[in-house]
Amino acid sequence: MKIELTEQQFRYLLDLVYIGNWVINSTREDDRIREYDQVESLVFSHCLHHRMGKLVELYRGDLIPSRRFADGGIHEAIEQYEDIIFYEILAEELALRDMDGEPLTRENYEELMERIDAYLSEFDAHGTDHISVDMD
Numbered sequence: 001m002k003i004e005l006t007e008q009q010f011r012y013l014l015d016l017v018y019i020g021n022w023v024i025n026s027t028r029e030d031d032r033i034r035e036y037d038q039v040e041s042l043v044f045s046h047c048l049h050h051r052m053g054k055l056v057e058l059y060r061g062d063l064i065p066s067r068r069f070a071d072g073g074i075h076e077a078i079e080q081y082e083d084i085i086f087y088e089i090l091a092e093e094l095a096l097r098d099m100d101g102e103p104l105t106r107e108n109y110e111e112l113m114e115r116i117d118a119y120l121s122e123f124d125a126h127g128t129d130h131i132s133v134d135m136d
Contacts, residue, residue, distance in 0.1 A: 010050060017043045018065050018074055040065070091119035 005013060021040045025032045045063045047056040057066040095115035102108060122130065 007050060010046070011052070014044065014047070014052075014055065014065070014069070015074060015077075018069070019078060022078060037062070087120060087123045088116075091116045091123065094119050 017040050021036045024036050041063045044056045044065055047053055048063075055066055055069040056063050058064075092112075095112050095118075096104075098115055099108065099112065104112060
């Protein structure tokens, strides 16, 4: 297979591959899915031929994204995504809890969305400052 990309598109592809592998493997510790690491290594190996050698380094015989790449802002993008998803999932879970386990239907969908929006507004204004957990 051959894919033709501009230098800028290739640079975006590096970000996408890194983020994808991060999502799949970052929490797996010693149980990483090696095939994704191999694809990441293959894609990043092309940095050597595109004047982007500083974005890749050799580690234990494998080419991996360099510290320079990882420290270049990509984790800020991941963290921003994680923050948004955290609040959205929390809002949905709390809204569903408030509905006493009612199964979601067309009839109560609007109520669920209103509850989610209310929680999201609270989180936008105060973060998690007003959340408490009762440890009975």
